[in-house]
Amino acid sequence: MKFYNTKILYTSFETHNVKRFILEKPEGYEFNPGQYALIAIDTPELKEETRPFSFTSSKDDSIIEFTIKSYPEHNGVTARLLQLEPGSRLLISESRRMDAYQGPGLFIAGGTGITPFLSILRGLSKTTEGRKELEQSFLLFSNRTERDIIAQKELSFMLGKRARFIVTEPDNEAKPERINEDLMSGILKQSNLSGKPAYLCGPPGFVEEAKKMLISQGVNEKEIFLF
Ligand SMILES: Cc1cc2nc3c(=O)[nH]c(=O)nc-3n(C[C@H](O)[C@H](O)[C@H](O)COP(=O)(O)OP(=O)(O)OC[C@H]3O[C@@H](n4cnc5c(N)ncnc54)[C@H](O)[C@@H]3O)c2cc1C
Incomplete structure (x- = not known):
């Protein structure tokens, strides 16, 4: 599976335990609404620890957004993501999931x-x-x-x-x-x-x-x- 290295541009709290991450969109990166990517934090000890997250930006936006709930008690990836600041780098896989949106419903x-x-x-x-x-x-x-x-x-x-x-x-x-x-x-x-x-x-x-x-x-x- 192909992974892209990208930078966090901006973060903000959406709720008390959910954070938005705005990322640079790698050149040529594509996804359809409803799809997700595997994400890892690009450090030597965490780069193999991938977790799935859905895109929350729309397909044509010039950035990519994810909206991620943190589980500090798991002491896993979302706990680490919570601490990241703009400038940190993430690895994101190519987009995944076949049948996403099928029309109004x-x-x-x-x-x-x-x-x-x-x-x-x-x-x-x-x-x-x-x-x-x-x-x-x-x-x-x-x-x-x-x-x-x-x-x-x-x-x-x-x-x-x-x-x-x-x-x-x-x-x-x-x-x-x-x-x-x-x-x-x-x-x-x-x-x-x-x-x-x-x-x-x-x-x-x-x-x-x-x-x-x-x-x-x-x-x-x-x-x-x-x-
Ligand atoms: C297709 C898909 C899309 C998703 N999209 C999103 C999204 O857009 N936004 C979002 O917020 N989430 C999303 N999720 C959920 C998200 O992937 C998980 O919340 C995330 O993987 C949790 O990662 P973690 O490393 O923090 O914890 P985990 O990988 O769940 O756990 C890390 C470790 O903590 C331990 N652990 C597990 N549960 C507990 C517990 N209850 N108490 C204590 N320890 C525990 C386990 O031993 C595990 O090794 C999505 C999931 C899927 C499948």
């Missing part, structure tokens, strides 16, 4: 599972044709608390009422919500997406549960794409 994300969808939705928001596709799409985005929600303002701006945010353990008075049959049937009715693809991304248990519910609500398994 229902996006269901849990936590950092939003990342491949950010690339897709950001790309769509840039063209008139794409914005029409956004109007025919719906996002259901579940997080533990409000503090954990990545890019909430931007997603609300792009999708308006077609973005629904739920939290399972709210910090405030808000009602805890989980993805269940009632919620899913309401979303399917509200989004009017019959026959359109459903895209799922998040922790394995979350994805399995959401998939089961979609199928029990009559969504064809062939129209469900797991990221």
Whole structure:
């Protein structure tokens, strides 16, 4: 597999434990929205330690962005990434994953599972044709608390009422919500997406549960794409 050596240009916190990394785009580097790359930190002791991360920039941006949650308790790559400053160098593989975006549909994300969808939705928001596709799409985005929600303002701006945010353990008075049959049937009715693809991304248990519910609500398994 081919790896490219690239430089971190900028970093910022997206939430308390999720950081955005803006990287120089290597010459000739290409990816499609929804794809991911293997990333390693370019130091002698860490360059073999690759981990998968989805692109969150859109295909035609002049930079590459990743949005990465850090797990200090793993003492692994994401803990090290958290400490990196602009100027540090990363190795990124060529882009991976075959079937990514299949057209407007229902996006269901849990936590950092939003990342491949950010690339897709950001790309769509840039063209008139794409914005029409956004109007025919719906996002259901579940997080533990409000503090954990990545890019909430931007997603609300792009999708308006077609973005629904739920939290399972709210910090405030808000009602805890989980993805269940009632919620899913309401979303399917509200989004009017019959026959359109459903895209799922998040922790394995979350994805399995959401998939089961979609199928029990009559969504064809062939129209469900797991990221
Ligand atoms: C296709 C794909 C795309 C992804 N895209 C993104 C993305 O865009 N953004 C994002 O944030 N994440 C993404 N992820 C998840 C991301 O790859 C992992 O969070 C990352 O690999 C974790 O790396 P790590 O080295 O920090 O920890 P790990 O590799 O998970 O663990 C390092 C070590 O810590 C130990 N460990 C594991 N779990 C625990 C635990 N619970 N407590 C203590 N120790 C533990 C293990 O022994 C392991 O050796 C993606 C995953 C996939 C498969």
